[in-house]
Amino acid sequence: MSKLNQTVSGSFHTYLPEGCRLCHMGAKMVLFVTGVCLRDCFYCPVSAERRKDAAYANERPVSCDQDILEEARHMDALGTGITGGEPLLVPERVLHYIRLLKSEFGKGHHIHLYTSLAPEMEIISRLAEAGLDEIRFHPPVAVWDELGASPYAESIRNAMQCSMSAGIEVPAIEGIEKVADFARETDCFLNLNELEFSDANARALKLKGFVLESDISNAVAGSMELARNMASGTELNRIHFCSSTYKDAVQLRERLLRIARNTARAFDDVTEEGTVIYGQLLCKDASAAQKMTELLIEHGVPREMLGIKDCSVETAWWILEDIAETVRENASELSIIERYPFENGFVVEKMPL
Numbered sequence: 303m304s305k306l307n308q309t310v311s312g313s314f315h316t317y318l319p320e321g322c323r324l325c326h327m328g329a330k331m332v333l334f335v336t337g338v339c340l341r342d343c344f345y346c347p348v349s350a351e352r353r354k355d356a357a358y359a360n361e362r363p364v365s366c367d368q369d370i371l372e373e374a375r376h377m378d379a380l381g382t383g384i385t386g387g388e389p390l391l392v393p394e395r396v397l398h399y400i401r402l403l404k405s406e407f408g409k410g411h412h413i414h415l416y417t418s419l420a421p422e423m424e425i426i427s428r429l430a431e432a433g434l435d436e437i438r439f440h441p442p443v444a445v446w447d448e449l450g451a452s453p454y455a456e457s458i459r460n461a462m463q464c465s466m467s468a469g470i471e472v473p474a475i476e477g478i479e480k481v482a483d484f485a486r487e488t489d490c491f492l493n494l495n496e497l498e499f500s501d502a503n504a505r506a507l508k509l510k511g512f513v514l515e516s517d518i519s520n521a522v523a524g525s526m527e528l529a530r531n532m533a534s535g536t537e538l539n540r541i542h543f544c545s546s547t548y549k550d551a552v553q554l555r556e557r558l559l560r561i562a563r564n565t566a567r568a569f570d571d572v573t574e575e576g577t578v579i580y581g582q583l584l585c586k587d588a589s590a591a592q593k594m595t596e597l598l599i600e601h602g603v604p605r606e607m608l609g610i611k612d613c614s615v616e617t618a619w620w621i622l623e624d625i626a627e628t629v630r631e632n633a634s635e636l637s638i639i640e641r642y643p644f645e646n647g648f649v650v651e652k653m654p655l
C-alpha cells in the first residue's frame with residue numbers, strides 16, 4: 303500500500319481525490335440539487351426539511367441560477383460538489399448546473415458528483431461532455447457483496463473511459479472490505495466517511511445498536527477503527543478516510559474563513575475560526591439608528607467603520623468599547639457579537655456591554 307498520510311483529527315489517506323483536496327481548503331461549494339431519493343439507506347443524513355424537490359447552494363435556497371453563482375462568488379469557490387437526495391433523478395438539472403458553473407468560472411472549476419445509481423454510458427458521456435470532472439458512486443449496502451457483477455462495475459469503467467476520475471464513497475461500516483476489494487479490481491479510488499449520528503438517522507442507528515464514540519462527538523463508536531483495520535490490511539492504493547472531527551473542525555473552519563475574508567466589512571474582526579466579531583448598538587427603530595450613526599460620526603467614528611442593519615448600528619467592537627459610555631443613553635442595548643460570516647449568520651456569542 304502507498305504511504306498513509308494521517309491528520310490529528312483522525313482522517314487518513316493514501317490518495318486524495320481532487321474534490322476532497324478543494325473541500326479541505328474550504329473552497330468547494332455544496333450544490334444540493336434535489337432532496338428526492340428512491341433509496342432508504344438507514345444512515346442517510348438528509349434532514350426531513352430537505353427531503354423534497356428543492357435545491358440549495360451551501361445553505362442558500364436556490365430559486366434561480368443567479369443564487370448559485372452568487373453563493374459560489376461569495377465563498378470564492380474553486381469547485382462544486384453536486385449532491386442530494388439522488389442528483390441523477392433530475393439529470394437535465396444536473397447537466398444544466400454543470401454547464402452553468404463551467405461557463406461562468408471556467409474549465410478549472412472542479413465539479414464532482416455523488417450518485418447512488420449506476421448510470422449507463424449515455425448519461426455518463428453527457429455528464430463528461432458537460433464538463434463533470436469526478437464521479438463518486440454510492441452503492442447501497444445490499445449490493446456490496448456482489449459489486450463485481452453489478453451495473454456499478456460497468457458505470458465505473460464507462461466513467462473512466464470518458465476520462466473522469468471515478469471512485470466509490472460509502473460510510474465506514476461492516477462490509478467495507480468487500481467494497482475495497484471491488485475498488486482494487488476496478489482500479490477506482492475509495493472514499494470512506496466516518497459514520498455519524500444526525501437528527502435524521504439517530505433512531506435508525508440506535509435500533510441497529512450503534513452508539514456514540516463520546517459525549518462530545520457525533521461519530522459512531524468503532525467506525526474509525528473499522529476503516530483503519532481495513533486500510534492496513536488492503537492492497538488498495540487509493541483510499542481516503544474522512545473523520546467526523548475533520549469535517550466539523552477543519553472543513554467548516556476553512557469554508558468560514560474563506561467566506562469571512564471575502565465578505566468582511568472594514569470593521570469586522572475575522573477570528574481564526576472564521577467567525578466575525580463586531581459591536582452592535584441596538585436602537586428603538588430605524589430612525590433612531592440613523593440618528594445614532596450621526597452621533598457616532600460627530601464623536602469622530604469614520605463613516606466607513608459604521609453600518610446600519612434594521613434598527614441597529616454596527617461598528618468595530620473596540621470602537622464600541624471606547625465610546626460605550628458616551629452613547630449608552632441613546633441605545634436600547636450595546637453588545638459585542640460573534641457570528642458566522644453569512645447574511646444573518648448563526649450568532650455564536652453575544653456579550654452585553
Ligand code: SF4
Binds near residue numbers: 339388
Ligand atoms: S442514497 Fe444518499 S440520499 Fe438516498 S437515502 Fe441513501 S444516503 Fe440518503
